[in-house]
Amino acid sequence: MPLRFAPMTETDLDAVLAIEKDSFIKPWSRSSFLEDLSIKNSWNHIAFNNYGVDNSCEKKQIIAYLCFRLVINEMHILKIAVARQWRNQGVASRLLDRSLKSAVKNKADSAFLEVRASNTAAITFYTQFGFQVIGRRPNYYSTDYYLNGREDALLMMKKFKEL
Ligand SMILES: CC(C)(COP(=O)(O)OP(=O)(O)OC[C@H]1O[C@@H](n2cnc3c(N)ncnc32)[C@H](O)[C@@H]1OP(=O)(O)O)[C@@H](O)C(=O)NCCC(=O)NCCS
Structure with a gap:
């Protein structure tokens, strides 16, 4: 499946919140995500399908996201969610794999959740x-x-x- 990855931005939040509300009993609010995006050691990544004609990110369909923080040498995974219709196709595995590698590159030696x-x-x-x-x-x-x-x-x- 063609899947792309990028840091989450404020403009992604409508799509992220739709997945969030469908995925969690107590979903984060928009202000929780905004606060997380503003934290320096916070990493928020989206996985998306790009169906823009010019390969730009303008028309992207967000299908998953993962939020973690690096606290000195510890990775703290706060959440991961995949849109319901995209589950069981390896999307979360790809997103987590990339995030674990980023954490290791940034000197994390363990992950917690x-x-x-x-x-x-x-x-x-x-x-x-x-x-x-x-x-x-x-x-x-x-x-x-x-x-x-x-x-x-x-x-x-x-x-x-x-x-
Ligand atoms: C948990 C979640 C992120 C998994 O996403 P996904 O993209 O479907 O996961 P993958 O397709 O990469 O699955 C990888 C492995 O996870 C396990 N898994 C995934 N969904 C499963 C399910 N419903 N039941 C049992 N095992 C499951 C399997 O071991 C699977 O490996 P397999 O395909 O070889 O059997 C997804 O179900 C989700 O978004 N849930 C709602 C939000 C949530 O609970 N997040 C985690 C708490 S923070």
């Missing part, structure tokens, strides 16, 4: 990339699924090299 304990698709996805569950934060997320309105987070980590 939190994921809802019920999100088996994401947990399987991260596990396939070598992430391991290293902890559990009880009742970390709010949710409508459970009676008490809370859900645990799993803390996952991947080491890039031996320390």
